[in-house]
Amino acid sequence: MISKPIQIKYIIMKKELTFIGLVHSPYSSGGEAPPQGSSEMCEIEIFEQYKEGLKDIEEFSHLHIFYWLHESHGFRLMVKTPWDEKTHGLFATRSPHRVNPVAYAVVELLERNGNILKVKGLDAIEGTPVLDIKPYIPRIDAKATARIGWLKHTRFPGKK
Amino acid sequence: MISKPIQIKYIIMKKELTFIGLVHSPYSSGGEAPPQGSSEMCEIEIFEQYKEGLKDIEEFSHLHIFYWLHESHGFRLMVKTPWDEKTHGLFATRSPHRVNPVAYAVVELLERNGNILKVKGLDAIEGTPVLDIKPYIPRIDAKATARIGWLKHTRFPGKK
Numbered sequence: 023m024i025s026k027p028i029q030i031k032y033i034i035m036k037k038e039l040t041f042i043g044l045v046h047s048p049y050s051s052g053g054e055a056p057p058q059g060s061s062e063m064c065e066i067e068i069f070e071q072y073k074e075g076l077k078d079i080e081e082f083s084h085l086h087i088f089y090w091l092h093e094s095h096g097f098r099l100m101v102k103t104p105w106d107e108k109t110h111g112l113f114a115t116r117s118p119h120r121v122n123p124v125a126y127a128v129v130e131l132l133e134r135n136g137n138i139l140k141v142k143g144l145d146a147i148e149g150t151p152v153l154d155i156k157p158y159i160p161r162i163d164a165k166a167t168a169r170i171g172w173l174k175h176t177r178f179p180g181k182k
Numbered sequence: 183m184i185s186k187p188i189q190i191k192y193i194i195m196k197k198e199l200t201f202i203g204l205v206h207s208p209y210s211s212g213g214e215a216p217p218q219g220s221s222e223m224c225e226i227e228i229f230e231q232y233k234e235g236l237k238d239i240e241e242f243s244h245l246h247i248f249y250w251l252h253e254s255h256g257f258r259l260m261v262k263t264p265w266d267e268k269t270h271g272l273f274a275t276r277s278p279h280r281v282n283p284v285a286y287a288v289v290e291l292l293e294r295n296g297n298i299l300k301v302k303g304l305d306a307i308e309g310t311p312v313l314d315i316k317p318y319i320p321r322i323d324a325k326a327t328a329r330i331g332w333l334k335h336t337r338f339p340g341k342k
Binding site: 039040042068072074075076077078079080081082083084086088099100109110111112113114115116120121122124126127128130143153154155156157158159160161162163164165166167168169170171172173179 | 199200202228232234235236237238239240241242243244246248259260269270271272273274275276280281282284286287288290303313314315316317318319320321322323324325326327328329330331332333339
């Protein structure tokens with residue numbers, strides 16, 4: 023499948039991102055944040071101009087958070103993780119050093135106060151820009167029995 | 183919490199996205215694709231220069247796919263969905279018309295042939311640019327009992 027014409031078309035397109043808010047986190051650098059699944063509480067401050075878009079969000083127990091890893095610079099296609107001594111392809115890992123530094127986490131929504139969301143499970147540092155929030159819907163998002171590949175035979179915590 | 187200085191710092195930052203591949207889909211326009219969770223097969227073609235990053239990905243049964251909704255233009259903060267007659271805040275919906283047109287889906291990985299991933303569950307049209315692929319890890323990603331808020335009392339299929 024050769025997709026050259028389409029590929030060229032999109033490379034010249036403008037791809038602009040807008041930050042809709044910021045994370046307020048107890049972590050101030052990447053070294054402090056846990057590699058997967060923080061148990062700390064964070065606050066997500068949504069900028070005033072987007073606040074209306076939060077209506078009804080407090081009815082959901084979990085949210086998808088998409089954020090910009092503003093301190094991630096560069097990537098390698100083969101990476102070593104904290105979980106074993108082998109290298110794996112970047113797209114078979116959750117390394118924060120990616121081609122596009124867009125991070126993703128499922129968080130528990132504890133409370134909403136106006137434009138501030140208090141959440142649990144976000145490993146992001148203070149000042150991390152937020153790109154999007156979507157409601158978590160188990161029917162389409164939860165795959166409880168998914169196979170975890172190479173992670174199964176490693177130190178990865180809580181694997182099954 | 184006043185974050186003005188941080189906000190200004192990031193607004194002037196360069197936020198550049200790189201497409202790592204393209205979707206090949208039986209759908210050629212947004213009107214054809216189902217609103218949530220396609221059962222059709224799609225192929226994701228990863229560009230040759232990123233192929234190495236796919237190593238070991240075939241060991242995972244499910245993947246997170248992040249893609250760019252290149253035909254989505256503009257957004258509203260209050261939206262009406264196919265599921266009921268009320269309007270809801272954008273961030274409490276999965277509307278494709280978002281502040282940042284970054285879409286997200288969990289797909290089942292059926293097969294990998296070199297730089298081509300055959301997947302099920304992606305509602306994307308032919309030629310959709312791909313931004314990132316991450317392995318699905320149930321311990322951190324699956325929240326089977328999450329509450330689905332306003333969707334519970336609507337026509338949303340397969341709700342619980």
